[in-house]
Amino acid sequence: MMSFGEDRIIRKSPEEIEKMRRSGKMVRQVLNHLKGIVAAGVTTMDLEKAAEKLIAELGAAPAFKGYYGYPCVLCTSINEEIVHGIPSEKRALKTGDIVSIDCGVVCDGYYGDAAITVPVGDELAAELKKLLEVTEASLYKGIAQAKIGNTVGHVGSAIQKHVEANGFSVVREFVGHGIGTKLHEAPQIPNFGKKGQGAELTEGMVLAIEPMVNSGRPETKVLSDKWTAVTLDGSYSAHFEHCVAVTRQGPVILTQ
Secondary structure: OOOOOOOOEEOOOOHHHHHHHHHHHHHHHHHHHHHHHOOOOHHHHHHHHHHHHHHHHHOOEEEEHHHOOOOOEEEEOOEEEEEEEOOOOOOOOOOEEEEEEEEEOOOOHHHHHHHEEOOOOOOOOHHHHHHHHHHHHHHHHHHHOOOOOOHHHHHHHHHHHHHOOOEHHHHEOOOEEEEOOOOOEEEOOOOOOOOOOOOOOOOOEEEEEOOOEOOOHHHHHHHOOOOOEEEEEEEEEEEEEEEEEEOOOOHHHOOO
């Protein structure tokens, strides 16, 4: 789903960042609403319909639907699915599953994009509980590095170190991205790397930071639907995402 077009990094004014904060807040409202719906027996299409209804009520438009032909407003990726899982009437959630819910909206020409991974029921295996905790914590380790003068590599390195120190692996083929008046802008934000590598972070950049972490090996494949990315070894995967502005005051999360 990622196309970065030209490689020019577009910095946002404080006014533009406020518009993105509004879009980001809407995304968070949708995700919070969906988190409350997730339960055994609920289908991913149930989540899709609830999201589409709320996005319309909030006065925004879905960011994903129609993007390069993608058919839905959400990406719902269960268990071994990493990203870009297509909602379906046929796929009901089961106790012990984990489901990544990725949502984007556009409001007044500015995008918001965020993701959470939610356990289904209260009987989550200890290893999966740890996978979710480590993935979410790695997101915040990355966000803490989104400071003026650091580089994209500082963000990726912080994520990778935390993930690998806990015995998990970082997906390489799918990465975070700049965001603004387009869903995907430069620069790409890998969830791995070295400090000092990649674009320098400067005031006004807005980054969608989104670690995708596998319980097994990092390799992936895309299914025949041409969208759903899964782990090659069948291990489980978690995904969390925030949009973050690089400011003089430090990193500011726009999708809180």
